[in-house]
Amino acid sequence: MPTLTINPRRLPGATRTIEVVEFWKVVEKVDALGGGLGGMTTLRVWAFLMLNRDPITGIVDIERSDLAQLVGITPARTSRILTALAKARLIRRSRERIPNSRGPGRVVVTIP
Numbered sequence: 001m002p003t004l005t006i007n008p009r010r011l012p013g014a015t016r017t018i019e020v021v022e023f024w025k026v027v028e029k030v031d032a033l034g035g036g037l038g039g040m041t042t043l044r045v046w047a048f049l050m051l052n053r054d055p056i057t058g059i060v061d062i063e064r065s066d067l068a069q070l071v072g073i074t075p076a077r078t079s080r081i082l083t084a085l086a087k088a089r090l091i092r093r094s095r096e097r098i099p100n101s102r103g104p105g106r107v108v109v110t111i112p
Contacts, residue, residue: 029088037084044071045081046090050111058111082109 053060068078085091092110
């Protein structure tokens with residue numbers, strides 16, 4: 001896959017310029033992911049997480065199976081994409097214990 005390099009034009013307002021530059025950095029990181037994870041589906045997952053994060057904490061409150069259904073992929077593929085995004089440092093994953101429940105707990109996704 002060819003490397004994607006884009007130099008965004010300056011938009012009115014410095015904040016928008018920074019957002020565009022940051023967005024293209026993410027696109028380039030996703031494009032560089034190997035193993036069939038550098039495509040539009042991965043970008044759709046990342047975009048969904050970005051648009052649905054808490055603006056203060058950065059936490060995305062959604063179950064993996066619900067995210068998979070909304071994006072139109074399997075939960076297993078969602079896990080592989082989330083793992084790839086975490087390795088690329090585009091998201092952080094952690095576990096949250098559920099009181100009175102066995103098992104590792106639920107996965108908490110945070111956008112840094």
